[in-house]
Amino acid sequence: MKSLVKKYFIFLIISFLFIVLIVPNIYAYDNLFSIEIHGIKDRNFDLNLGFQIDQYQDNEGGFNMILGFFKIALSFKPVLSPLVKVDLFGYSIMDGNNLEVSIKDNVNEQALAYVSIPSEDIPTQLSWFECDFPDIEVQPEKTYYIIIDQIGEGKFTWYGNYQNDYYSRGYSYSNQENTLNWVNLSEIFQDLDFCFKTYSYGNNLPPNSPVINGSISGKIGETYDYDFFSIDPEGNDVLFRIDWGNEINSQWFGPYNNGEVVILSHKWEEKGDFEIKIQSKDIFGDKSEWSLFEIAIVKNNVIIENSLLFKFFQNYPTIYYFLKNII
Ligand SMILES: [Ca+2]
Ligand SMILES: [Ca+2]
């Protein structure tokens, strides 16, 4: 009878241990893929890459036209994409309304990109100035138009040159406000081409593969910090993605400043050797090689092995052996 109670007691203990030790581990697999992300910033991309001039006509002087009763346009054919911004050459004679700058692929259709430049931001002396609109993809060798307008009291003066075809891949046009009729100024004024520059981005290099620091060994269920960074040759902001050893890539996260140290925490819910992999890409999408980092995860059973209950089972070698193997 006494031994039956003992057996029952042992059965209860094993059941208890099963519930306490095994079940949570099974459920913990659900959390295996979760990561804690510290210090993620939500901010606009800081485009600090060098620009590259694509199309241009920089032969200045000889001709100018004041915006007022008409819009002015010039056509160009890009070679590079995206189109990032344009520079114009001119100045404002007096304060007026905003200068409206549009990029179109058809003069009478909607703008593909647009920026409205306040009158006070337009130079009052003849010079180049930047018109930066949201970047757009353009089709190389297709004709696009830069169209400028200054509704009402506009006094912007655009400079160009004529008598030679200084820009052979396009023409200049004007248009009375609110009409669809564009006049080809290049035909009237001997190959007139206004001064302009279009920009795209320079050749981009990917960031170097990330440098990873952190623990090379750990225990099941404990959290470990890993810090990492990536250097981009052009100093671009970088994003990362991580595989914690489960062959699942996280979403890209970032961007971070070039070389900024990022810290992430992770815990593993099973024993084994895991290969952490981190890849970076710059804001233009060029990716680094993956960096690898290994961690060995062992059972976290020191506390259980030292417990009175566990020592008690040492008197029952079969159960002890069984328990040793299941925890
Ligand atoms: Ca832009
Ligand atoms: Ca021309």
Ligand SMILES: [Ca+2]
């Ligand atoms: Ca880069």
